[in-house]
Amino acid sequence: MMRTIKRLLLPTYLGFGLLYLFLPVLVVILFSFNDYQGRFNVRWQGFTLEHWLDPFRVEEIPQALGVSIVLAAVSSGIATIIGTLIALALTRYRFKGRSATNVLLFFPMATPEVVLGSSLLGLFVAMGTGAGFLTLLLAHILFIISYAVATIRARMVGFDRHLEEAAMDLYANEWDTFRKVTLPMILPGVFAAFLLGFALSLDDFVVSNFTAGTIQTYPLYVWGAARRGIPAQVNVWGTVIFVVTVTVMLLFLGAQRRRQQRLGLT
C-alpha cells in the first residue's frame, strides 16, 4: 500500500503540474467564447461564437499582429544568420578571445529586459534618433542573437567533424565544404534557432515598450488595452497564435524525428 502511494506520488504531481501550466491557456481560450457585457471580459457570462465570427472588428488588433509578425520574421532571420556565423566560429575553431566571446554572448541573456530596453532607449535618446520600426528591429535582433547562438551550438556539438575533413581531403575548398557538408548538417539547428527567435520576438513586450515609439506590436496593443478593457478579439487572436505556433512546433519535431530515423541516429 505505502509502496503504491509512493510510486504514484511523482506521476500525480506531474499531472497536477501540467494542469497548473495549462490553466491560463484554458482561460484565454475559454474567454474568447465569452458573451460578456460592458468593457471588461473577466467574468464568465455565457457562450457565444460572436467574437470568432468577427475577428477583425477591432482593426488595431490584426494591424498590430501584422507588425509583430513582420518584425519577428525579419529580426529572427537576421539574428539567426549572425548567430550561425558566431556558432560556427565557436565550435569549429580554436582562437584567441574565445572565452571573452562566450562571456559577451552570455551577458545579454543575463541582463533583465528592463535594463536592455532602457539602455537602448538611452542610446537612441543620446543619439537623437527617434524610436520606430527600425529601433524596434535593432533591439529585437540584439536579444535574439545570444539565444540563436546557444541553440545552433547545442546542435553542432555532436557532429562528426570527419565529414568536413573528408570533403577537404577530396579537394573541396572551404566554401564548398560549408555549402555541401556543413550547412546541410547544421540546418535543423539553424531552423530551430529561427523558430525560437521568432517566438521570442512575437512575445516580447518589455524591450518593445522602450524602443517602439508610436509603433504598436501585438503585445503593446494588449498592454494598452488592459487599462481600458480588453476586447475578446484579443483572446481570439491569442488562441490563433497559440494553435499556429503549436502546429509549427509539432511539425518541426515530427520532421526532426523522421530525419533522425532516416539517418539511423536513434
Add this chain to the structure above:
Amino acid sequence: MTAGVAAPPVVSPEGTEQAAKRRRRVPYLLLLPGLAYLFVLYVVPLIALFRMGLQSGNLVSGYEFTWEWDNFVQVFTTYRPQLLRSLLYSVSATVITLLLGYPLAYAIAFRTGRWKNLFLVLLLVPFLIPFLLRTLAWRTILADQGWVVEAMKTIGLLPEQGGRLLATGWAVLAGLVYSFLPFMVLPIYVALEKIDRSLLEAAGDLYSTPSTAFWKVTWPLSLPGVISGTLLTAIPAAGDYISVQLLGNPQETMMGNVIENKFLSVIDYPAAAAISITLMLAIVIAVIFYVRWVGTEELVT
C-alpha cells in the same frame, strides 16, 4: 610523427603558410558581424546609460553631464523599498520555483520512459500563448469573486471578510513563479537526463537508501542545471514589472516599475538610468558570488 613514414604533400612552403594564415583569420571574420553588433547595441548603450545616470537637470532645461553621483545614492535611499522588494520577490520566486520545478524535472527525466519528449512538449506548449495574455488570465483566475478565492475562503486560508489574492504580493509571486517555471525545469531536466543511470544502480548495490543515493549522487550531478535554472528565474524576476502592474498592488512596486515609470511616463532619464545600472551591477555581482559559492564555471561556456 616518425620521419620517413610518409612523404609530406608537395606544396610550396609559402602556399601552406598563406593558407594557414587565411585559416586563422576565418573565425574572426565569422565573429565580426555579431561582435560588432553586440558592441554597438549592448556595450555602448550600457556605457551611455551609465553616463546618463551621472547627469543632472530636468526635461525642460535639458540634462547635463555633471558627475551627479547623487543619482546613485538616491537609488539606495529614495528607492530602498523598491530595491528590497525586488530582492525579496526575486529570491522567494526562485526558491518556490525550484521547489515546484525540481520534482517536475525529476518526474519527466526518470518516470516518463518513452513519453519523455511528449512531456517536454507539454511543458513548453503553454508558453506559446502570448505572455501578457497568460498574466492577464491569472488576473481572471485570482479575481475577487473567482473560484480560487472562494475555495480558499471555504477552507479558511483567506478571511471571509475582505480576503483577496489580487493586488497582494501573493498574486505577484504566483505570476512570477508561473512565468519562470519552464526556465527552471528545462535546465534541471537536461542535467538529470545526462546522469549515468548505472551510478544510481551502483549506489543501490552498495546498500545506499534511495534518499542517500539522491543526495549523494543525483542532487550533486544535477547542480549545473539547478544553477542555470535559478539564475534564469532570479534575474528576470528581479527586473520584472509586468506582474506587479497587472497582478499586484500599485503601491508596492519593484525596481522595474520605477525604471519604466521614470523612463516612459515621468521622463526623468538620469534617475531611471541610475536605477537601471544599479540593478544590472547588483545582478552581475550577485551572479559572480553565487557561481563562486556553488563552484561551477561551466555556465558561461
